[in-house]
Amino acid sequence: MTDGVVERSRPRDRILETARDMFHKHGIKGVGVDAITEAAGTNKMTLYRHFESKDELIxxxxxxxxxxxxxxxxxxxxxxxxxxxxxxxxxxxxxxxxxxxxxxxxxxxxxxxxxxxxxxxxxxxxxxxxxxxxxxxxxxxxxxxxxxxxxxxxxxxxxxxxxxxxxxxxxxxxxxxxxxxxxxxxxxxxxxxxxx
Amino acid sequence: MTDGVVERSRPRDRILETARDMFHKHGIKGVGVDAITEAAGTNKMTLYRHFESKDELIxxxxxxxxxxxxxxxxxxxxxxxxxxxxxxxxxxxxxxxxxxxxxxxxxxxxxxxxxxxxxxxxxxxxxxxxxxxxxxxxxxxxxxxxxxxxxxxxxxxxxxxxxxxxxxxxxxxxxxxxxxxxxxxxxxxxxxxxxx
DNA sequence: CTAGGGTGTTACCGGTCTGTAACTATGCAA
DNA sequence: TTGCATAGTTACAGACCGGTAACACCCTAG
Structure with missing residues (x-):
């Protein structure tokens, strides 16, 4: 799963979907932004271009x-x-x-x-x-x-x-x-x- | 509060009481062992002499x-x-x-x-x-x-x-x-x- | 062809985390 | 007084955290 989101959608959507899935499974403090972006097939910089902080992503x-x-x-x-x-x-x-x-x-x-x-x-x-x-x-x-x-x-x-x-x-x-x-x-x- | 536990009881009891209080208020991942021991009026080494890990303390x-x-x-x-x-x-x-x-x-x-x-x-x-x-x-x-x-x-x-x-x-x-x-x-x- | 926006990559900052090492100080018991 | 268990202190290891800087890349629109 999680990787199913990686397909070809906009990075922002992939990050959002992956974060939802990982927050749900492992809790919020149990997941770092690096792990999210990696699972979403992108990187940390791209995350911070679309969300001003982890809190906003949450x-x-x-x-x-x-x-x-x-x-x-x-x-x-x-x-x-x-x-x-x-x-x-x-x-x-x-x-x-x-x-x-x-x-x-x-x-x-x-x-x-x-x-x-x-x-x-x-x-x-x-x-x-x-x-x-x-x-x-x-x-x-x-x-x-x-x-x-x-x-x-x-x-x-x-x-x-x-x-x-x-x-x-x-x-x-x-x-x-x-x-x-x-x-x-x-x-x-x-x-x-x-x-x- | 929290500091009320510091009185004069055994360090182990003070750590346990303080940890209960702080875990309750701030969550488990929201509290580090350093903060617990400091609030309990002791130090990290003493904690690890009485509990083999944070998990055991939990x-x-x-x-x-x-x-x-x-x-x-x-x-x-x-x-x-x-x-x-x-x-x-x-x-x-x-x-x-x-x-x-x-x-x-x-x-x-x-x-x-x-x-x-x-x-x-x-x-x-x-x-x-x-x-x-x-x-x-x-x-x-x-x-x-x-x-x-x-x-x-x-x-x-x-x-x-x-x-x-x-x-x-x-x-x-x-x-x-x-x-x-x-x-x-x-x-x-x-x-x-x-x-x- | 070219310019530019969105993206990827690498490296880094300062901070915090659990857990440990080595040493010192204290208090109590024989 | 000597000996020993308990507790305090400082420093550190190694990992991970959120967040940023600087730069190279590609794709598309003009």
């Missing part, structure tokens, strides 16, 4: 991740046009797939764990992107006709977040295996108590 | 954390002797307090995010300690007379874990504020469906 990687997640949400809409409840269930299934994909948790959460300086530029965009993500899930729950949409969205969100860190600590055979069951149970329960 | 810190968490559980038993349901509610309240304590998540989860090498010695003890932790919560739910004890314990555990990373990404004012409400609701719901 931020761009996080934004790219969010963009990819956004595409996933659009996929739900095209797959189940107008059927918000079906889209919510699609989100649950997609989340379950992501849990089994690999043992690494959420890139943003991992970045927040690593970058502890309170004024690190990445912390701002992490908060921004996570809040946008929450808004989307809340809107989906609300439009699906669920009464306490915020509470359900937050509960599902915390469950998923927790499942991702559980996978990272005890592996894919731990409590996270019950995620779908928990999530579906919650949706049923919330639909029962107060429908729109 | 492992000992994680075990010390687990020991402290174990003491917390014993506190529940002494506070509500025999009343397992009360102890479960005490756990929920304690978890809520920890959520507001600081913006750093679970040390084990953070360590797992940072130490990505699959055979890192810390990964073994993280898995071991997290599984022990889960067993304790399952036992508490079971002894509290809840039917699906494993499912409730896992759900509560994922919720808490998720809340901790939420605090780390969007702060204490995010979805984690609803943790107690979610947890109490779940306990009520599980007690209703199947009592012992």
């Amino acid at each position: 931020v761009e990687c996080l934004r790219a991740n969010a963009a990819k997640a956004g595409a996933m949400w659009e996929g739900f809409e095209t797959e189940f046009p107008g059927d918000k409840l079906a889209q919510l269930h699609a989100w649950v299934r997609k989340a379950a797939v992501m849990l089994k994909a690999d043992g690494r948790g959420c890139d943003m959460a991992n970045a927040a764990a690593e970058l502890t300086e309170p004024d690190h530029p990445a912390r701002l965009v992490i908060k921004e992107l996570k809040e946008a993500q929450r808004e989307r899930l809340v809107a989906l729950c609300r439009d699906a006709g669920i009464g306490q949409a915020e509470l359900l969205a937050d509960t599902l969100s915390l469950l998923f977040e927790g499942a991702r860190v559980s996978v990272q600590t005890v592996g894919t055979e731990g409590p996270s295996t019950q995620f779908v069951r928990m999530a579906e149970g919650l949706i049923v329960s919330f639909r029962g108590t107060a429908a729109g | 492992v000992e810190c994680l075990r010390a954390n687990a020991a402290k968490a174990g003491a917390m559980w014993e506190g529940f038993e002494t506070e509500f002797p025999g009343d397992k349901l009360a102890q479960l509610h005490a756990w929920v309240r304690k978890a809520a307090v920890m959520l507001k304590a600081d913006g750093r998540g679970c040390d084990m989860a953070n360590a797992a995010a940072e130490l990505t090498e699959p055979d890192h010695p810390a990964r073994l003890v993280i898995k071991e300690l997290k599984e022990a932790q889960r067993e304790r919560l399952v036992a508490l739910c079971r002894d509290a007379g809840i039917g699906q004890a494993e499912l409730l314990a896992d759900t509560l555990s994922l919720l808490f874990e998720g809340a901790r990373v939420s605090v780390q990404t969007v702060g204490t004012e995010g979805p984690s504020t609803q943790f107690v409400r979610m947890a109490e609701g779940l306990i009520v719901s599980f007690r209703g469906t199947a009592a012992g």
